[in-house]
């Protein structure tokens with residue numbers, strides 16, 4: 194047996210430690226540990242500086258670059274089998290490398306929460322109690338025992354203690370644990386640790402509608418390619434039946450004994466999709482989303498890892514879920530920026546999904562009515578195969594888009610007369626209508642009519658939003674707030690006026706205009722708590738006339754079959770933003786909002802209010818739809834040499850000291866300028882971030898652009914190494930974002 198009596202002798206564990214350092218750390222084996230016991234993917238407790246950390250063994254090697262006397266022994270192997278298989282470990286290593294982020298941090302984000310603690314993992318499946326003989330009952334006078342037996346008789350898979358505690362008996366009979374122990378003693382119940390089926394498998398698969406021609410063609414191409422890697426773009430207008438195609442492909446994957454992974458931007462916003470998947474498949478479904486508690490997350494994760502869950506539906510982090518028998522990955526709404534993590538390990542779940550499929554030899558489907566320009570460029574280069582659905586399923590026609598010219602026109606609380614008239618007509622026809630506005634709250638600005646004072650956030654370069662019902666001013670960037678003032682703090686005037694319109698103001702105006710019609714507001718303020726949104730969605734589902742007023746929450750994935758008119762209150766902010774992706778996001782938003790209208794038999798209409806009706810982007814969108822827009826936008830990106838025609842990374846720095854971030858980045862650019870020029874990487878900046886101050890911190894940034902990925906990647910690694918080792922970088926908060934989606 195090779196043991197670590199002499200810590201300087203191999204073999205060595207190469208460990209990824211959760212720390213902001215990109216290197217791996219070598220340790221000798223923990224005391225009394227056989228070399229054969231240590232495997233990549235196991236967790237190990239290691240001394241780190243003056244503390245201890247839970248790291249992951251990445252390699253076991255006979256060699257180390259460290260001097261013998263500097264090697265320390267690891268303290269303890271925490272697992273007897275790897276928690277992460279080599280497939281996930283390989284994917285994580287790729288992601289750490291691609292996004293230039295420390296592997297230890299990547300892995301600690303991937304591990305389920307209990308695995309981050311220095312303990313053995315809890316049992317994957319908690320004990321479940323079952324009747325040994327479903328006909329055998331305790332005597333009726335043992336009241337609690339009898340009731341427990343009745344409860345268990347109705348649970349063929351048994352019940353966990355948490356479930357019993359939550360049942361009527363658990364809540365009413367304090368002595369149920371004693372009663373259960375007594376029943377166990379008497380051999381009436383038994384404990385099982387078999388995995389429960391996650392979700393509620395219903396047994397058989399439900400039937401979908403017969404596919405139309407385009408759907409069948411897309412499905413056939415997909416099914417023909419199930420045996421190997423391939424990236425498919427399922428590009429189909431909203432309501433064209435994309436989801437139906439995913440579901441059919443998943444059904445085939447399940448029939449072949451494989452698992453399917455379905456990634457969506459946000460689950461809370463689209464309960465309809467979860468329900469649809471649940472209803473369609475008899476196979477066990479695991480749903481992974483951010484609202485899960487640690488215990489549930491762990492159980493769901495285990496069910497996926499052990500192959501009990503056959504379909505895994507989750508948000509971006511679910512892309513790292515271990516699956517023993519993966520057969521297909523679907524990324525729904527692949528253009529949605531929620532798929533990109535915006536802090537810490539800044540990965541894009543879509544791109545990780547494509548790499549995962551490649552490593553595992555599977556097909557991956559990227560679905561969207563408004564594919565990102567990156568994805569369209571990949572399709573144009575024939576890296577991705579594009580499958581199109583051009584018509585709406587079930588005979589619905591796509592709504593017509595019209596611009597409402599706001600120039601020289603009176604607005605009542607943000608709404609123009611043509612929009613109000615259209616609302617009137619559609620509601621009069623018994624239809625539902627929808628008004629989209631990008632701001633929550635009552636008004637985005639509070640202005641003093643006498644002196645021009647404007648309520649600004651003290652901590653951000655931003656205005657405070659008026660929340661009239663709460664009687665408050667609130668900053669939507671840092672969350673700070675203040676009571677709504679009665680007088681102008683500058684001149685004492687009482688003529689303070691809310692300027693511009695938010696969802697609440699529009700809601701109020703519509704309620705006054707259509708007193709007999711319910712106005713339902715859907716935004717972050719009106720839907721705190723899951724039930725509120727579900728209740729609202731259920732009301733919309735009943736089909737009676739109403740006006741929906743809301744933010745992006747309305748634009749995502751919902752089916753509103755009774756909505757025939759959608760109004761977009763203001764398209765202009767997307768036209769002149771400093772963010773080069775703003776036009777793309779605007780076009781996606783308009784088309785997604787439009788997609789909510791006219792899904793059923795009734796044709797839909799979309800009105801877009803703008804002060805720039807001649808703007809080429811809007812014109813293209815109206816005349817040629819998203820496709821026409823995307824073609825032109827790609828030509829422009831090529832012209833300006835922006836992504837996807839060049840690779841981009843963004844280096845950000847912020848500090849409470851005004852000059853520090855800029856000076857810090859300036860020195861960094863000086864140190865790496867020559868290497869950048871040599872490699873053909875352009876450094877733009879440092880410049881103040883578009884929002885120069887946020888939450889009390891001043892922010893600056895440098896854009897890194899290059900034609901090839903290798904050059905950019907090399908430079909990012911050098912910069913990161915420099916940042917990790919230089920003392921100056923501890924005095925600012927910095928981040929490196931590869932393929933940033935938001936450049937502010």
Ligand code: ADP
Pocket residue numbers: 402403404405408429430431432433434435436437438586587752
């Ligand atoms: P998408 O995902 O592209 O928005 P869905 O798959 O959700 O489209 O389909 C939109 C609506 O049309 C759904 O109500 C769906 O049940 C229905 N649908 C889809 N395919 C068909 C079909 N082939 N025949 C009839 N209805 C269909």
Ligand code: ZN
Pocket residue numbers: 641642643644645646681682683684685686
């Ligand atoms: Zn004033």
Ligand code: ZN
Pocket residue numbers: 650651652653655668669670671672673888
């Ligand atoms: Zn603020």
